[in-house]
Amino acid sequence: MVTQVRIGAAAGFAGDRSDSAGPVIEALAQHDGPRFLIFETLAERTLALAQIDRIANPARGEVPALERLLRPALGDAARHGIRIIGNFGAANPRAAAAKIRGWAAEAGYPRLKIAVVEGDDLLGLMSPAEFAACESDGTVLARAPEIIAANAYLGAGPIAEALSRGADIVVTGRVADPALVLGPLIHSFGWAWDDWDRLAAGILAGHLLECGSQVTGGYFADPGVKDVPGMDRIGYPIAEVEADGSFVVTKPDGTGGLVDRRTVTEQILYEIHDPAAYLTPDVVLDLTEVEIEQVGPDRVRVTGARGHPLPPTLKATICVDGGHLAEAEISYAGPNAGARAKLAIETVQRRMRRYHPALAIRVDLIGAVSVFGDSAGSGVTGIAWDKLPTDLRIRFAAESDDRAAAECLLDEVEALYCAGPAGGGGVRRRLTPRLRSASCLVARDRVTPSVSFLEGMG
Amino acid sequence: MELISTPLHALAHARSGDKGNRLNIALVCRHPALFPVLAAELTADVVAEIFRARAPSRVVRYELPRLSAFNFVLDDVLDGGVNASLGLDGHGKTLSFLLLAASVPVPKAVLDAIAGESPAASPISTRHPQNPGGPR
Structure with a gap:
């Protein structure tokens, strides 16, 4: 034993x-x-x-x-x-x-x-409407046309x-x-x-x-x-x-x-x-x-x-398309860095309002206010620009189903190299496809686990 | 009773976890004698105030006296969670230290009693020159 x-x-x-x-x-x-x-x-x-x-x-x-x-x-x-x-x-x-x-x-x-x-794979076993009907804690699925993955635990x-x-x-x-x-x-x-x-x-x-x-x-x-x-x-x-x-x-x-x-x-x-x-x-x-x-x-x-x-039920995670996440960063350092960073932020915000007024843009000031900022990223609005460290990195982020809109933000940040305030450097830009996830509670009789062995090994 | 405002970082340690748009923070007292103090001071309402900028829709505190620990569950503070947030830390991994940056009043007698124990067992680190100052 x-x-x-x-x-x-x-x-x-x-x-x-x-x-x-x-x-x-x-x-x-x-x-x-x-x-x-x-x-x-x-x-x-x-x-x-x-x-x-x-x-x-x-x-x-x-x-x-x-x-x-x-x-x-x-x-x-x-x-x-x-x-x-x-x-x-x-x-x-x-x-x-x-x-x-x-x-x-x-x-x-x-x-x-x-x-x-x-x-565990429930894709094709349940319809999108069935998943939407058993979604817990949210309404992601009601708005999503296509399910990419659906797996029960x-x-x-x-x-x-x-x-x-x-x-x-x-x-x-x-x-x-x-x-x-x-x-x-x-x-x-x-x-x-x-x-x-x-x-x-x-x-x-x-x-x-x-x-x-x-x-x-x-x-x-x-x-x-x-x-x-x-x-x-x-x-x-x-x-x-x-x-x-x-x-x-x-x-x-x-x-x-x-x-x-x-x-x-x-x-x-x-x-x-x-x-x-x-x-x-x-x-x-x-x-x-x-x-x-x-x-x-x-x-x-x-x-x-x-x-x-x-x-009585099993949890399942459902993933749907989540558009594109655009992230771009640029640094300002030395004398008056705070004021130059502020001007860079305002410049990008004005231009984005002109070309993609509906796109919400989050701005972080890495080292000053980023991960502890509020959910909407408006932490930089109340900042004391003249009391900041003098080695600053701005991060812009936006998300959109419209890839062109997301890329526009990246282009605008990159354009700060030549057309922005003095001494802006170190631009990094990234566009990432996103997946949004939802949780469903699925009836146990919809899930049939199986065990098999690779051929010739059973 | 003399009270001393003390950073939580000197009283407890903490770990963040996420599920979707919900954050949990396990807060573990460094000494069992601190559990009743924090149970009285660090209510769900107080924690909700510490996280006010993130506008939690609900904060629940669970008590685990056998572990000298609390579990705080904060709803809707992760900007949609790791798959939806525009922020750098969609998991909220860093947020345990937002909680630990806050200060609570602690009876001096409790701090003295704990400090009087053998240095190896002392829960209060002497290496807290200053608290950078939390939201409270």
């Missing part, structure tokens, strides 16, 4: 460090028993971008960082019998699995069993099934992030699907691991206040989970970062709204009785997760 399961996390988002898996695998390799490595790589818009990729080329649609993140880890994980679960399949888990099979073969493991979890069930059928690697698209951890725990311990407290404990372990180093000293350091050693080589987390659902969060020996009450507490509440009701596809997690205890260096024990029966 399994008494303890070890799960490590190698990535908390698609842009995460690619050398984080090595030390986690090395640490897991020193133990017997079930061991797993998870990769969480699927932010909301990552999946929609992958869907656009897949439409352009049916052999693509995985997370673009798949090779960078997974390939270096494949051989070592296989050698030590560490099984891998990742949502890097994005819009095309089958294509991702085929690529992984090729890399595994090159690493000397041609017979790894690679499972594909599908069924699957639970831990198909992951546990894939592992029970012998998968060495489980490739998913959209699943609830903590299900990447709950799946292997259910597979290993055989927890019942109505054992709410244990399911909740597994979700809590997953919640703490799913952002990678955010529980081991990442997104935490505040020099002189909250110091973190070895920021340049932070160790990624490992959970040692007991059959009763209690677990210890730790990290590989010899790595940087830290695990203490503070890092764990901050991450417990990360992206949580009501701590008594964190909704997931498999269970509602109640954090209000959670206790944490430092039980050793870089070891924190977490107990007390409570669970309530699963919600």
Whole structure:
């Protein structure tokens, strides 16, 4: 009977460090028993971008960082019998699995069993009107003619099934992030699907691991206040989970970062709204009785997760076209920089009002008022121009379905080089296609998760 | 009772998270003795005032006494969220420090009691030469 399961996390988002898996695998390799490595790589818009990729080329649609993140880890994980679960399949888990099979073969493991979890993709299964009817918290879909991506958050069930059928690697698209951890725990311990407290404990372990180093000293350091050693080589987390659902969060020996009450507490509440009701596809997690205890260096024990029966619906994220985001910047420095920056802003604003009067333009003054400014970006209107630092960078931003209007702003900022105030330099301009997202609550009978193995591997 | 206006940065640490146009900030007391003080001073209304420039449509405070922490949930403060905002920080990642820049009155006796504990355990850093000054 399994008494303890070890799960490590190698990535908390698609842009995460690619050398984080090595030390986690090395640490897991020193133990017997079930061991797993998870990769969480699927932010909301990552999946929609992958869907656009897949439409352009049916052999693509995985997370673009798949090779960078997974390939270096494949051989070592296989050698030590560490099984891998990742949502890097994005819009095309089958294509991702085929690529992984090729890399595994090159690493000397041609017979790894690679499972594909599908069924999250609802595009074509529900009409735009049906999505609009179940949109929660907004009315984005009522105004959008075309849906680019629609994916339900699957639970831990198909992951546990894939592992029970012998998968060495489980490739998913959209699943609830903590299900990447709950799946292997259910597979290993055989927890019942109505054992709410244990399911909740597994979700809590997953919640703490799913952002990678955010529980081991990442997104935490505040020099002189909250110091973190070895920021340049932070160790990624490992959970040692007991059959009763209690677990210890730790990290590989010899790595940087830290695990203490503070890092764990901050991450417990990360992206949580009501701590008594964190909704997931498999269970509602109640954090209000959670206790944490430092039980050793870089070891924190977490107990007390409570669970309530699963919600009646599944959450789905729907992405629609969001027009174009135009961003351009220019710098002014030295004597009278504030006055010259102010004149540059007024010049661009006057010209844009002349040519695109309907376009709303946000202006930030980086270093003076930008990220703390108000939502509309009117922070610069009340500024004391004569009391500013003398090394200023202006940022203009606008969004439009009309590409020409968005580009006009970029042209106007660039034109400041010659036609603007004295000494303007360092123009950077960027036009980015945007995706707008909405949340829907979908009836469970509209979603049919499936598990399959690459051909010839079942 | 003598009260000392103290920056939250010296009393607590914080982390921002986002979901759409909703921001949550976990605020964790550096010492359990500060939990009742902040529970009394840092109400949802006070936090709404700190974020007034962003016009939150609703602020809810959840209390987690076992963790000496609060979770503040602020609706409609992210200019539509990361996929819609024109701002640089559509996630609101930086906004935990907008909260920490605010000051609250703390009884001197509480600060003295905490400072009297062993230096290693002291939650109050001595490296706060000055508070840059928050919205309050």
